[in-house]
Amino acid sequence: MRRFKTGAMSYGSISQEAHECLARAMNALGGKSNSGEGGERPERLGTEKNSAIKQVASGRFGVTSEYLCSAAEIQIKMAQGAKPGEGGHLPGKKVYPWIAGTRYSTPGVSLISPPPHHDIYSIEDLAQLIFDLKNANRDARISVKLVSEHGVGTIASGVAKAGAQVVLISGFDGGTGAAPRSSIHNAGLPWELGLAEAHRTLIENGLRQRVILETDGKLLTGRDVAVAAILGAEEVGFATAPLVALGCVMMRVCNLDTCPVGIATQNPELRCRFRGKPEYVMNFMRFVAEELRIIMARLEVRTVEELVGRRSLLKPREDVSGPHPGAVSISALLDDGKDAPAHFDPDAVFDFALEKTADLRVLLPAFEKTLRTGKPKTAAVAVSSVDRTFGTILGSEITRRWGSALPDDTVTVEARGGGGQSFGAFLPKGMTIRLTGDSNDYFGKGLSGGKLVLCLPKESPINPGENIIVGNVALYGATGGEAYINGMAGERFCVRNSGAKAVVEGVGDHGCEYMTGGCAVILGPTGKNFAAGMSGGVAYVLDEKHQLYLNLNKELVSMSAVSEKSDVQELRDLIERHAAETGSPRARTILDNWEETLPLFKKILPNDYRRMLSAIRRREEKGMPRAQAELDAFTAVQRGER
């Protein structure tokens, strides 16, 4: 049962009770439960309720350093079997305050994961993300979830070369609860096809030993598992069946928040009706394992390894009935005389060469004492663009030992040079990296409480307000912390930011896209499509040429002057800190001419977010405690309060 997993169902799509039940059951069995893409409440991490597999999807909800460090396996979701080409859907009515809290988003606002990962546009980008996640948790194996489709074998080979240790081929039969009807009926392929192709292609490319193949998509019985193994799977995932074990009656109302058995709902009244117990899931898994054993015994196979890839054991049924018997040829799944029993070999696993990273060579030895004692220290180090994912391993060690309890600036790294990709990714609280120079793409990816400062060398002749000093997709998926950038950023700055505060002196296209929290201050021009899909957080833009209204995507947000006292204070504070951290002349000028400059600032606030904030504030003013005010405001806004 170590090979058994539960499917990726997020906390949000299913209730806390159901989510924890699955985790406890799988932990007790030695299998693995999957957190899904919605984050996990910090109090569960590291306990028996911890999900062993932590998913990282395009939405990056709740992907913090702690979240990653708590994983035995980190899964990158490239797509979902039931709805290939689409991201996760969480309808607004299920985004209760506690879900929004876990996801760093706004209650009541629908969460749609973007179809692509904004940091993956090529297989090299995926390799980079795999490397980042391996740095963020060296003990975890990295898994990549693909869907069954024609050509998936080629993709699987690429993924294997990119360093993934597990490749999941997901079929179309499962995962249909809240998926759009058009996808349920018309998208996807059976896992059998994709799995067989992936297995074969990996063998042809000499990569099969490097990865564990996994499959899921409405596997229900030991027979399903046996067939999956024969077609090449070494591990299998179940989702529908364990939910049924927990009481699911397949109402197909997962999208309506009215699940009458308390599983696919967040409504407290319905959650009380949840009757599931971890034991039910454990029993189910045991029975599946037993059935698999019986089948294996009948096939005279002793271990699952022996079974993997033995296609000669499959034969087509002869009693196929239906309107078109024989219309489908399944010969591609069957024995072609080139039976290739091959499986994962731990010795063939991809070598990330982490010992060559700056973190292991320089940073860890330098801060060894600080890690133990928490005594502040500063170290200087020279970097170049080959130092990818700089600071992440050190960050993960901080998280492991200190969680998020280390005071700001305890660990300070003074770096000089050109930063590589994913500079300072997943940096936790207590760690600061000050980079003098410039930096490549994915700067501060997944920033989770740490501080990043990027400034030009004093001797540099260029004007930071006019030159891009940090690459694309900076601060993608940041959940907390601060970043001060004395220069312009490239495209897709602060995409999916959900908690970090950032100051920058200009951004490219698609800035602040899909943002759900945090604050971005832009002391200069923006590119087009600014704030698209932004549903939370706030952005302040210095709009000297009055062009912002042309670049703003006004679908979800509105633009206003910065007039409220608290807003003015927040903005000024951030600019002052920017000036202090980077010595930015531009910040200095703005502060010196504050009264004249302030009217040029525009505040970008998402409409739903504003509605929610004011509903909460109204209740707090009446003396309601924060938590109650949030829930009350959530229900009221759902019912149409403006």
Add this chain to the structure above:
Amino acid sequence: MGKPTGFLEYARQERPCAPPAERLDGFREFHGDLTPARRREQGGRCMNCGVPFCQSDYGCPLHNLIPEWNDEVFAGNIPHALSRLLKTNNFPEFTGRVCPALCENACVCALNGEAVTVRDNELSIIEEAWADGLVIPAPPKVRTGKRVAVVGSGPAGLAAADQLNRRGHSVTVLERDDRPGGLLMYGIPAMKLDKRIVLRRIEKMEAEGIEFRCGTEAGRDISAAQLTVDFDAVVLCCGARKARELGLDTAGVSGVLPALEYLTAATKAVLADAENPRSAAGKNVVVVGNGDTATDCVATALRQGAGSVIQLVRKPRPDSAARVWPYPAAGVKTDYGQEEAAARFGRDPRLYSTTVKELLRDDAGALRAVVIATDGREKELPAELLLIAAGFSGAEPETAAAFGLELNGKGRLGDAGFRTADPKVFACGDMRRGASLVAWAIAEGRACARAVDEALEGYSNL
């Protein structure tokens, strides 16, 4: 689904019903209906389950499209509700009154709350449709020229006749009693199912071209051979009326009646407004049995003015009302008859773990008391009328024998395809299945009609 959160917002509300003590003075129905607004809410409680257990094998034998018409009830769209309802159920006005509603046991709402009022919603649709003039005779446009005889006019026979007629076959229904309807007419007492409701349906079927020949017993009034000559197919649905016997020596004792005989006499007297020699008026009545028929006997005896009513149950009293969804409750089920007896005499009429051991008669041979064994001791209960409602052991063999057919070991006739040894003769209903529910009888009649149609036409679109 009309209202996703309906089941959270509205509580289950059943049809209003007259208090037990106030309904004993006659044989009229004692349920009213909710106001239209309340009825709509009850329709809105349906959750439109992805897997509707109510219409699965755990629920409705007819596989009624329950979520669909619940939705239409919520929308207040009776014509649409009716068309979906009639798609699977020929006679909702019967099942809406007398069905024990397996659908409600299997309702997902009942998993951790109270079931949707499926049966009441059904009844409300069909009654409103009758009232609005939506249920009108629709004779088939084309006749096939084939003739089918249906022997027996209970729910199975009526359903088979209705389906075959709809297909264009010319159907003749033979009924040995004086009125059509079988158990619907004489088995179920009038306060549960008003006989005008049955006749209303029969009239509609007659208007659609079905011929009813009452007082005609196949094999006696018309020979089986004649029937197989006159008709292209014969459907036997004569019920499972053979009462299970208690092994008592009843020879020469008056005052011991099988339940069906007693109930038939009671309804006949009500319909004719005549004296009933088998009435329980003024008598001490003992009923043996724990099923719906026993309940009907209790309730009928109370209405006739019985001096006392005791119901003897062979099995021990179940200890709990524990219920495993989606099955019916296993515990004590207190039906309308027991409620009424309790209201009339101050206590539940049932005695458990006991049955009649011996009959005591007076000098004229009339029953005066029964001896029962309870807790290992024998006890004498005064009784001038003993009603045996201990179930049915199968069909009466005569009709089958007239066709040269033999019942199987369980007293049944007909295989899974509704066929008998005679290729022209089919069997369905309780006769094939054993005593069961009205909903099952209708399902049997429909399926049998399909089999007959296939045999006659080579295919069926029923």
